[in-house]
Amino acid sequence: IKLESCTFALFGALGDLALRKLFPALYQLDRAGLLHDATRILALAREAGEPSDHLRAIEQALRLHVPAKELTETDMARFLARLSYLTMDFLKAEDYSALLEQVSPQDQLIAYFATPASVYGGICANLAAVGLAERCRVVLEKPIGHDLASSRAVNDAVAQVFAENRVYRIDHYLGKETVQNLIALRFANSLFETQWNQNHISHVEFTVAEKVGIEGRWGYFDQAGQLRDMIQNHLLQLLCLIAMDPPSDLSADSIRDEKVKVLKALEPISAEQLGQRVVRGQYVAGSSDGRPVPGYLEEENSNTQSDTETFVALRADIRNWRWAGVAFYLRTGKRMPQKLSQIVIHFKAPPHYIFAPEQRQLIGNKLIIRLQPDEGIALQVLTKDQGLDKGMQLRSGPLQLSFSDTYRSARIPDAYERLLLEVMRGNQNLFVRKDEIEYAWQWCDQLIAGWKQLGEAPKPYTAGSWGPMASVALITRDGRSWYGDL
Numbered sequence: 001i002k003l004e005s006c007t008f009a010l011f012g013a014l015g016d017l018a019l020r021k022l023f024p025a026l027y028q029l030d031r032a033g034l035l036h037d038a039t040r041i042l043a044l045a046r047e048a049g050e051p052s053d054h055l056r057a058i059e060q061a062l063r064l065h066v067p068a069k070e071l072t073e074t075d076m077a078r079f080l081a082r083l084s085y086l087t088m089d090f091l092k093a094e095d096y097s098a099l100l101e102q103v104s105p106q107d108q109l110i111a112y113f114a115t116p117a118s119v120y121g122g123i124c125a126n127l128a129a130v131g132l133a134e135r136c137r138v139v140l141e142k143p144i145g146h147d148l149a150s151s152r153a154v155n156d157a158v159a160q161v162f163a164e165n166r167v168y169r170i171d172h173y174l175g176k177e178t179v180q181n182l183i184a185l186r187f188a189n190s191l192f193e194t195q196w197n198q199n200h201i202s203h204v205e206f207t208v209a210e211k212v213g214i215e216g217r218w219g220y221f222d223q224a225g226q227l228r229d230m231i232q233n234h235l236l237q238l239l240c241l242i243a244m245d246p247p248s249d250l251s252a253d254s255i256r257d258e259k260v261k262v263l264k265a266l267e268p269i270s271a272e273q274l275g276q277r278v279v280r281g282q283y284v285a286g287s288s289d290g291r292p293v294p295g296y297l298e299e300e301n302s303n304t305q306s307d308t309e310t311f312v313a314l315r316a317d318i319r320n321w322r323w324a325g326v327a328f329y330l331r332t333g334k335r336m337p338q339k340l341s342q343i344v345i346h347f348k349a350p351p352h353y354i355f356a357p358e359q360r361q362l363i364g365n366k367l368i369i370r371l372q373p374d375e376g377i378a379l380q381v382l383t384k385d386q387g388l389d390k391g392m393q394l395r396s397g398p399l400q401l402s403f404s405d406t407y408r409s410a411r412i413p414d415a416y417e418r419l420l421l422e423v424m425r426g427n428q429n430l431f432v433r434k435d436e437i438e439y440a441w442q443w444c445d446q447l448i449a450g451w452k453q454l455g456e457a458p459k460p461y462t463a464g465s466w467g468p469m470a471s472v473a474l475i476t477r478d479g480r481s482w483y484g485d486l
C-alpha cells in the first residue's frame, strides 16, 4: 500500500516531540516504502537563521533516535530530500503565504500541531485565510486543554474551521501495536467476549509505570500532574477499550460511540469518597537502577512548594449492566522501579470449590495483557501438579503468547508511525473524538475539584518504589492485591 502524495506540514518542528518521535516515525514510513515519491515534509518553526542549520539539527536527531541498524545513508538521503524548513510565526497571517507557495496545488495537506494548544485555533484560522483549509487534515497533540472548559475552547476554535472528520486528536497509546490488539483479542475470540462481564470478572487492574522522572519537563508537568498527564488520556482510553461493548463494525465512529458510552457511565468520585478511592503521590529522593536520583521537588527548575502529583492510584466503577460491581483499579506513576504497562483481568472463582482449603487463594483465572515491554498475553490457568507424590495439588501456570517470540522477524513499529500512517490514509479509528476528550475531562475535573476542596498534600513515596503505601491499602481494603511482585 503506497499512500497518495501529500504535503506534511509539521508545526513546532524543532520541539522535543518532533525531533524525538515525529521525524523518526516519518523516516520509518519512508524507509518502509509507504510514502509517495512526491510527498514533501515541511518543517515549520519560529527559529530564524539558516534553514540548512535547522535541517542539520533534524538530521542529527534522526541519527540519534533511529536505531543504527535501521539507518542507511541511502534511506537518509532520500528522506532528507523530501524535507524543507520554513521560519514562521504561527499566529501571523502574513507568514502563511510562504507556506502556501510550498504546498503542491493538488496535494492533500496534513498539518500536525506539535505546539502548545493555545495556538491551535490561530493556526487553523490562518490556514483558512490563505485557502488551505479545504484540503487539509489537522492533527492535534495532547494536552488539549487543562480541564473541560479549556479543552472545549480549543476544540471550538478548531471546529470554526474544520469539521470533526478532518480533526485527528492524538493519544499515542492508541497507536501502540498491543493496544490495537485489544480490539482483536476481545472481538475476534468468542472465548473471551462471553466471559467479559460482571458475572465472570471480579476486577481489572491497569498499571502504567514509568521509570523516568520529569526529564527536564518540570515547567509543563508541574501545571499538569499525573492525573491530567496520564489518566485523563492514556489510562481512560485503555479502560474504554477493555470495558466497551462490541462495536457493530470497525469504523471510527462505531468504536468511538462505544468508548463514549463507557466514559459517560464512569461513576463520579465525590470529595467524601476520595480518601477511600484515590491516592495521590509525589516522589522523594531515592534510587533508580542503583543510582541515587533526586526527588520531584529537587529536580531542575523546580518549585519546592509544589503539591503536584507524580503518582495516582484509584478505583473506578462503571455504572452499567455489564460492569455493575466490578472494580477497575488504575495506577500510574513516575520514578517507579521499572517501565511497565499491563492490564490484568481477574476472573471470578468457580461457584463451587472442591480442592484443598489451603489452595483456595490460587483459584481464579487471570488474563494478563502486557503492553510494554515484552508485549504479549498470558492466561493464568490452574492445572494439577505432576507426579506420583502429588495428590490433587493445584498449580497456576500461563498459557502464553509472546509477540516478540512469535513474530520474531517483525519489528514492532513505534506508535507514532502507525498514527501518522493512519492520518495519511484518512482513517480516524485510532484518534480521539471531541466528545471522548470532553467526557474524560469532566470525570477528571470532579476529582481535581475534590482534591482542591480537601487541600491535602500528595503522599510521599521513594523514587524507585511502587508508590505510597496507601496505594496498596486502596486495593487490599477490597480483599485484593496488585498482581505480581509489585
Ligand code: BG6
Binding pocket: 210, 229
Ligand atoms: C506522555 C506523557 O503522553 O506519555 C509523558 O506526557 C509520559 O509524561 C509518556 O512519559 C509515556 O509514554 P510511553 O509511550 O513511554 O509509555
